[in-house]
Amino acid sequence: MSILEVKNLGISFGGLRAVDNFDITIEKGQLYGLIGPNGAGKTTVFNLLTGVYKPSEGIVLLDGKDITGKKTIEINKAGIARTFQNIRLFKGLTVLDNVKAGLHNHLHYTTIEGILRLPRYHKVEKEMNKRALELLEVFELEKEAEQLASNLPYGKQRKLEIARALATDPKLLLLDEPAAGMNPNETQELMKTIRFIKDKFDMTILLIEHDMKLVSGICEELSVLNFGQTLAQGETGQVLNDPRVITAYLGE
Amino acid sequence: MKLKTTKLTKNNLITYGFVIALFAVVQIFLSAGKVSSLMQGLLVPLCVYVILAISLNLVVGISGELSLGHAGFMCVGAFASAFFSKCTVDLIPVAGLRFLIALLIGAMAAAIFGILIGIPVLRLRGDYLAIVTLAFGEIIKNIANVLFVGKDSNGFHFSIKDAVSLNMEPDGVMLINGPQGITGTPGDSSFLIGILLVLVTLFVVLNLINSRDGRAIMSIRDNRIAAESVGINITKYKLMAFTVSAALAGAAGVLYAHNLSTLTAAPKNFGYNMSIMILVFVVLGGIGNMRGSIISAVLLTLLPELLRGLSDYRMLIYSIVLIVMMLFNWSPGAIELRKRYSPKRLLSKNKAAKEVE
Numbered sequence: 001m002s003i004l005e006v007k008n009l010g011i012s013f014g015g016l017r018a019v020d021n022f023d024i025t026i027e028k029g030q031l032y033g034l035i036g037p038n039g040a041g042k043t044t045v046f047n048l049l050t051g052v053y054k055p056s057e058g059i060v061l062l063d064g065k066d067i068t069g070k071k072t073i074e075i076n077k078a079g080i081a082r083t084f085q086n087i088r089l090f091k092g093l094t095v096l097d098n099v100k101a102g103l104h105n106h107l108h109y110t111t112i113e114g115i116l117r118l119p120r121y122h123k124v125e126k127e128m129n130k131r132a133l134e135l136l137e138v139f140e141l142e143k144e145a146e147q148l149a150s151n152l153p154y155g156k157q158r159k160l161e162i163a164r165a166l167a168t169d170p171k172l173l174l175l176d177e178p179a180a181g182m183n184p185n186e187t188q189e190l191m192k193t194i195r196f197i198k199d200k201f202d203m204t205i206l207l208i209e210h211d212m213k214l215v216s217g218i219c220e221e222l223s224v225l226n227f228g229q230t231l232a233q234g235e236t237g238q239v240l241n242d243p244r245v246i247t248a249y250l251g252e
Numbered sequence: 253m254k255l256k257t258t259k260l261t262k263n264n265l266i267t268y269g270f271v272i273a274l275f276a277v278v279q280i281f282l283s284a285g286k287v288s289s290l291m292q293g294l295l296v297p298l299c300v301y302v303i304l305a306i307s308l309n310l311v312v313g314i315s316g317e318l319s320l321g322h323a324g325f326m327c328v329g330a331f332a333s334a335f336f337s338k339c340t341v342d343l344i345p346v347a348g349l350r351f352l353i354a355l356l357i358g359a360m361a362a363a364i365f366g367i368l369i370g371i372p373v374l375r376l377r378g379d380y381l382a383i384v385t386l387a388f389g390e391i392i393k394n395i396a397n398v399l400f401v402g403k404d405s406n407g408f409h410f411s412i413k414d415a416v417s418l419n420m421e422p423d424g425v426m427l428i429n430g431p432q433g434i435t436g437t438p439g440d441s442s443f444l445i446g447i448l449l450v451l452v453t454l455f456v457v458l459n460l461i462n463s464r465d466g467r468a469i470m471s472i473r474d475n476r477i478a479a480e481s482v483g484i485n486i487t488k489y490k491l492m493a494f495t496v497s498a499a500l501a502g503a504a505g506v507l508y509a510h511n512l513s514t515l516t517a518a519p520k521n522f523g524y525n526m527s528i529m530i531l532v533f534v535v536l537g538g539i540g541n542m543r544g545s546i547i548s549a550v551l552l553t554l555l556p557e558l559l560r561g562l563s564d565y566r567m568l569i570y571s572i573v574l575i576v577m578m579l580f581n582w583s584p585g586a587i588e589l590r591k592r593y594s595p596k597r598l599l600s601k602n603k604a605a606k607e608v609e
Binding site: 092 | 473478
């Protein structure tokens with residue numbers, strides 16, 4: 001059963017056809033890579049999938065449910081979580097609170113219960129702390145739990161963003177260049193983490209990446225975008241050896 | 253792993269303690285007869301300003317929006333509650349009960365205006381929001397100035413022209429008399445009630461901040477797009493912060509109105525100068541820092557009175573103090589210096605030194 005099914009997705013900005021006729025099918029538990037040269041439209045695909053942009057045409061099915069053109073919040077509730085190319089953390093909040101913000105829609109109490117500190121506030125907050133710390137432990141961030149997110153080093157900020165996205169309990173996790181700005185060691189570690197998340201949470205992951213080592217190391221299937229068009233699609237090894245892909249990346 | 257949430261509670265307790273200590277000190281001075289009547293007259297307004305500063309800090313510091321119409325919400329609260337109290341002064345003879353109902357009415361009225369203004373306005377950001385809220389404050393003040401309400405044997409009469417056009421019977425009584433405002437509001441406020449209200453305001457704001465809703469509000473402040481991506485409803489939480497803040501400003505207005513026998517909507521009390529002054533309290537006290545708001549509101553309200561002896565130089569010194577405080581709070585050099593000599597650090601240094609020994 002496929003988790004994500006996208007058919008004929010497209011969007012234009014004025015005269016620019018940013019994404020055209022984009023198809024993708026991701027099976028549950030798959031690690032799928034979306035690659036392509038700069039400006040190919042990869043992040044635009046993410047923005048279309050998460051409701052930041054409304055597609056001009058096409059349909060998006062998540063776990064069989066139509067989520068085309070829905071709002072970001074609804075899409076998140078339906079089960080897509082993402083990270084951002086340029087890290088977007090809640091910098092004024094602690095590391096722990098960043099993850100707890102991700103739990104926002106999963107653990108509830110009313111405003112009145114919060115202000116009056118009724119028993120349910122304490123109960124739910126305790127549960128939130130527990131779950132958030134569990135997630136932080138996965139990313140080895142539990143020691144920094146009470147630091148401000150802005151004080152974390154770059155690599156850990158990337159990890160925190162993934163932890164926050166996972167806190168929303170998604171069916172599909174979108175990672176937008178998770179290894180950007182990381183050194184080879186950090187990238188190596190990140191690959192391990194991504195594999196670990198996939199196994200531990202039985203997560204389906206779609207990721208955009210430029211680092212070919214990471215892509216060939218962990219992605220099972222790939223789609224290659226160029227100028228908004230799908231250039232190639234299929235098993236990682238095959239796609240990376242496709243002459244059209246090599247041309248797109250390296251030139252004639 | 254153990255979390256240091258107790259640190260947060262401790263910090264809040266210090267803030268409550270600070271307000272209670274302030275009250276105790278004033279009470280001691282009062283009983284010793286050391287407070288001039290002028291200063292005594294300032295005590296309730298002091299509480300009003302503190303409440304306003306805390307509530308505005310919720311919008312500016314926690315929600316991250318610049319609002320310049322806070323005096324408008326205070327004006328709504330003041331007029332709604334004063335109108336109620338004046339109508340029911342004979343009906344409800346118990347001052348405490350009457351004030352409590354007036355308080356609820358004032359806060360509710362301001363909250364309703366907060367929602368009405370907030371829905372269209374919170375789509376705007378930054379400077380635009382500031383300008384629209386500024387205009388809103390002025391509109392409210394001006395409407396209050398042309399509002400005529402009277403009551404006679406036929407019931408209530410309204411007009412926004414003049415008293416004559418109310419067409420009242422001879423037995424009619426003016427309730428709101430345009431620019432002359434509301435006269436004869438029962439003086440139900442007191443310093444004690446003011447301090448209690450400050451504590452309630454602190455309780456509401458601090459607990460809101462440290463809750464699920466507060467987290468949502470602050471996450472929107474820090475990054476809208478990311479907040480949306482984790483499923484946080486931007487409009488809802490912005491509106492929540494704005495409305496709670498408006499309601500608390502309304503409560504401050506109630507306190508203010510019941511401290512005066514005549515309530516008028518002058519530029520001095522509900523105009524844009526007032527909104528700016530509240531913003532000055534917030535900025536000087538530290539954006540997002542509630543205790544700082546209290547301290548700066550108290551200092552800056554008392555300062556002009558303390559300097560009265562200097563007559564002509566009064567406002568000059570006041571403005572110099574403003575500049576100095578601003579530098580002390582925000583300049584990088586001063587922050588560095590404060591860190592180096594903060595009592596907390598000196599203490600831990602001593603401890604570390606001892607451990608080495």
